[in-house]
Amino acid sequence: MQANKWLMIGVAAGLAGCDAALLWSDDGPPASSTSSSADPDGSASGGFGGISAVPVRLPSAPVRAAKAPPAISGGTLSVSPSGDYAVASDPDRDALYVLRLADQTLSTAQLAPGAEPGRIAFDAAGIAHVILRGAGGVARLDPAQPRQLTSKEVCSLPRGIAYASADDSIAVACASGDLVRLAATDHRERSRRFIDTDLRDVIVNRAGKVLVSRYRSAELLEISPAGALVKRERPRDRSGLRFGLEGLQAVTLQPATGWRALPTGDDKVVMLHQRAQREEVQATEGGYGGAGDCSSISHPAVSLVGDEGSRDQGRTFGLAGIALAVDAAFSPDHTWLAVAAPSAYLHERDTLMLYSAVTPDVPVDVVTDGGVPPAPGTDPVPCAFPSIGAAFTSQVTAVAFTPDGRLIAQSRQPAELLIYKLTVSVGEWEGSQPWPTLELTHTIDLKGASVADSGHDLFHADSGGGIACASCHGEATDDGLVWNFGGIGPRRTQNMRGGLKGTEPFHWDGDMLTFGHLVDNVLTGRMSGFPVDKA
Numbered sequence: 001m002q003a004n005k006w007l008m009i010g011v012a013a014g015l016a017g018c019d020a021a022l023l024w025s026d027d028g029p030p031a032s033s034t035s036s037s038a039d040p041d042g043s044a045s046g047g048f049g050g051i052s053a054v055p056v057r058l059p060s061a062p063v064r065a066a067k068a069p070p071a072i073s074g075g076t077l078s079v080s081p082s083g084d085y086a087v088a089s090d091p092d093r094d095a096l097y098v099l100r101l102a103d104q105t106l107s108t109a110q111l112a113p114g115a116e117p118g119r120i121a122f123d124a125a126g127i128a129h130v131i132l133r134g135a136g137g138v139a140r141l142d143p144a145q146p147r148q149l150t151s152k153e154v155c156s157l158p159r160g161i162a163y164a165s166a167d168d169s170i171a172v173a174c175a176s177g178d179l180v181r182l183a184a185t186d187h188r189e190r191s192r193r194f195i196d197t198d199l200r201d202v203i204v205n206r207a208g209k210v211l212v213s214r215y216r217s218a219e220l221l222e223i224s225p226a227g228a229l230v231k232r233e234r235p236r237d238r239s240g241l242r243f244g245l246e247g248l249q250a251v252t253l254q255p256a257t258g259w260r261a262l263p264t265g266d267d268k269v270v271m272l273h274q275r276a277q278r279e280e281v282q283a284t285e286g287g288y289g290g291a292g293d294c295s296s297i298s299h300p301a302v303s304l305v306g307d308e309g310s311r312d313q314g315r316t317f318g319l320a321g322i323a324l325a326v327d328a329a330f331s332p333d334h335t336w337l338a339v340a341a342p343s344a345y346l347h348e349r350d351t352l353m354l355y356s357a358v359t360p361d362v363p364v365d366v367v368t369d370g371g372v373p374p375a376p377g378t379d380p381v382p383c384a385f386p387s388i389g390a391a392f393t394s395q396v397t398a399v400a401f402t403p404d405g406r407l408i409a410q411s412r413q414p415a416e417l418l419i420y421k422l423t424v425s426v427g428e429w430e431g432s433q434p435w436p437t438l439e440l441t442h443t444i445d446l447k448g449a450s451v452a453d454s455g456h457d458l459f460h461a462d463s464g465g466g467i468a469c470a471s472c473h474g475e476a477t478d479d480g481l482v483w484n485f486g487g488i489g490p491r492r493t494q495n496m497r498g499g500l501k502g503t504e505p506f507h508w509d510g511d512m513l514t515f516g517h518l519v520d521n522v523l524t525g526r527m528s529g530f531p532v533d534k535a
Contacts, residue, residue, distance in 0.1 A: 052464025052530040055346035058454065062535050065092075065453035070116055070134075071476040072460055074326030074340055075201075075260055077398035077410040077417075078120035078128070085143040086400065087128045088410050088417060089117035092451040096130060096139070098146040099417060101402065104442055107146045111139075119201075121161040121170065123184040129170050131158045138172060140187055152187040154180050159215070160201040166208045173199035173212050179223065193227035201261040203269060211261070211269060211306070216480035218258030218273040220305045235271060235303035237278070238316050243291035245282055252278040253316075255303065256479040257472075259326050265334040268306055272328045272339070274471060275301040275316065276481055283485045289465015289528035293320030294383035296467035298479070300325035302337065302355075302384075317384040322353060323462035324470050329399045330357060331407075331422065336387075336436060338399040338407055343468045345413070346461040350389030351396040352409045352418075354436055390438045391418055407438065415448030458523070458532065465528030 069092045076089035079101075088097040096109040096117055111117060116134030123129065130139040132151060138158060139151040160173035164181075169190060172180040177197045181190040200215040210223040222230040235255040242251045257274040264270055276298045281287060290296040300319040319325055324343035330336070337357045344351050394411035396418075401407055407420040419442040424434045459469045459476075472479050478493040485491055491508045506512040512521060516534055523529040 051524060052528055054530045055461060056348040057346045058457070058530075062454040063452045065451050065456070066449075067113075069451050069453050069456045071456075071470065071474075072326055072342055072397050072412065073118060073133070073475055074397050075119050076117070077327075077400045077408060078122060079400045079402050079408065080122045080126050080128070080143065081403070082126060083403040084126070085128075086402075086408055086417065087120050087122075087130070087141070087143060088398070088446070089120060089130055090415065090446070090448060091116040091118060091133065092412060093415065093448045094134075095446075095448065096141060096146065096149070097417070097446050098128075098141070098143045099444060100143075104444060106444060106446070108447070109141065109146045109149055111135075118159065119161045121163045123163045123170070124165055124168065125184070127184065129161055129163070129184070129187075131161050131172070133157060133159065138170065138182065138187060150187075152182075154182070154189075159199060160212070162202045162204045164204040164208065164210075171202045171204055171210060173202040175199060175215070179210075179212060179227065191227060193223075195221060195223060195227075195229055200258055203261060203263050205263055205267040207267060209267070213258045213261040213271065215258055215474070216256065216478070218255040218271055218303075220261060220269055220271065222306075233306050235273065235275070235301075235305055235316055238275075242277065242297075243295040244297075245284065245286055249279070253301075254278050254481075255301075255316075256298065256481055257474045259300075259474070260328050261305075262328060262330060264304075264330070268304060270328075270330075270337075271303045271305050272325055273301055273303065274298050274474070274479060275318065276472075276479065276483075278484075280484045280486050283488055283526060285525045286465065286528045287486075288467055288526045289463065290467075293385070293466065294318030296323070296465055296471070297483075298467060298471040299323070300339075300341075302328070317382050319353070319355065320383045320385045321350075321389070322386075323466050324460060324468045325353075327398045329401055329407075331401050332403055332405055335424075335434070336422070338401070338409075339386075340396045340399050340409065342395045342397050342412065342460055343462040343470070344392070345395040346457050348392055350386075350392045351394060351411075352389060352391035352399065352438075353386040354388045354390075354407075354422075354438065355384050355386050356433075387436050388438055390420065390440070394418060406441075413451055415446035415451075417444040417446065418442075419444070463523055463527035463529035467527055469523070469527075 079086045086099045094111045094115045098107045114134040115132045118131040118133045121129050128141045136156050137151045137153045139149050141149040155174035157175035158172050162171045168184045170182040177194050179195050180192045198214045201213040203211040212221045219234040224230050237254045242249050253275040256276045260272040262270045288297050303316040322341035325339045327340040329338045335357050337355045339353045341351050395413045396409045397412045398410040409418040421439040421441050423437045426434050472493050473496050476496045478495045482490050482492045506518045512518040519532050
């Protein structure tokens with residue numbers, strides 16, 4: 001594979017409702033999706049700078065789940081190194097699902113209410129170790145005997161987990177800042193070191209190096225064998241072009257909200273994160289959204305981190321076609337990147353996307369905006385378009401590949417696992433690039449009760465302008481950024497944990513008297529959203 005396919009910058013044909021015109025390489029235009037989504041470009045139906053159409057799946061009467069669902073965190077699916085089992089955590093239903101891949105035999109382990117299972121790591125013996133975010137612990141599960149699991153408390157909010165083969169231990173990253181090492185055999189604590197606050201993912205690479213990410217800042221921290229912080233790295237700020245209310249605008253894009261840190265095939269790290277505009281943002285109708293892909297003030301991206309001295313150091317690509325990405329996984333040969341994009345669910349569009357992988361060994365030919373070279377001292381910021389999409393009937397929140405190259409997607413609503421056969425073909429013409437297709441071979445019903453909740457859906461949905469509430473308030477918290485708003489000044493993203501009822505008036509200056517006022521002004525107005533009634 002010689003080039004990342006279809007790395008493009010979306011070019012708006014006009015700001016009055018025109019479709020975006022896309023530039024692509026000589027490989028040809030993007031193939032059609034496997035779904036029946038209405039719009040082939042994958043963007044949400046809506047009007048930039050105007051009111052968007054009400055999403056197809058938004059019911060006329062609000063639906064409320066019996067238990068308030070936790071915000072989507074992603075990354076709740078893993079496949080054993082042997083390829084025998086897939087294990088999925090269900091934070092909405094406090095359950096663990098074990099699927100034997102040879103015959104699709106399914107087992108379910110029910111956890112205590114509020115356990116909120118999350119990330120999963122397999123050890124050398126094939127045992128799954130599962131983060132319990134709500135219970136503050138780690139569960140140990142033998143896939144062959146899933147109902148005989150044990151658990152141990154570790155910290156108040158564990159997030160990341162990884163297996164270290166060198167000493168047969170489990171590394172757990174806690175939001176409080178502790179990095180805890182447990183024995184894989186019985187979860188006996190071996191060490192505990194405070195690293196920094198807001199820890200997210202932990203990676204132990206083949207050389208034994210320990211890397212830990214931070215959530216809000218999208219930083220990657222290298223940890224010494226003694227548990228000391230060695231260095232910090234994060235995706236670089238990049239200069240680029242954005243189509244906003246003021247037309248084509250030169251902007252600086254900064255990293256934020258590191259949803260997932262993934263090891264590449266050569267022990268580098270790719271970060272799935274948001275990237276956000278540094279320049280002044282207009283707090284007017286349509287001011288937060290964009291007229292084309294990768295044009296909202298906060299949108300998903302992937303960046304290569306920790307590749308010092310390489311010509312590819314700091315490479316960043318926006319992910320077109322989606323407003324929110326919460327999980328990603330590399331194919332076994334590291335040439336494809338699958339992404340979970342639940343923001344498209346309400347619009348009945350693809351929530352599983354497949355992109356040509358962004359890895360160090362894949363040279364990239366960047367197509368600049370309309371052939372116009374970037375300004376001196378700046379870098380063009382490419383926008384990578386998906387090669388194919390799928391799962392438009394499901395709200396995909398996690399993805400994983402099997403060792404033999406099958407792609408598994410976990411759907412939150414309805415509760416199911418989708419298994420796809422990935423086939424790659426190459427055209428007969430000279431210089432043609434590999435092209436993927438996805439064939440759905442199995443749909444595994446996890447038999448989980450519905451967790452449909454209109455408020456939860458609205459929070460994670462693409463408003464219509466390529467942005468969701470969760471774009472800046474990941475996991476109902478904040479992105480740690482201070483935004484500069486035109487006519488308002490600098491304001492820090494507000495943390496939404498703890499509830500809003502009874503705290504009126506709302507917003508930074510207390511100028512929005514009711515929640516309806518807030519939704520109408522921000523979601524429907526600034527985010528180019530759809531109208532939401534009082535109910």
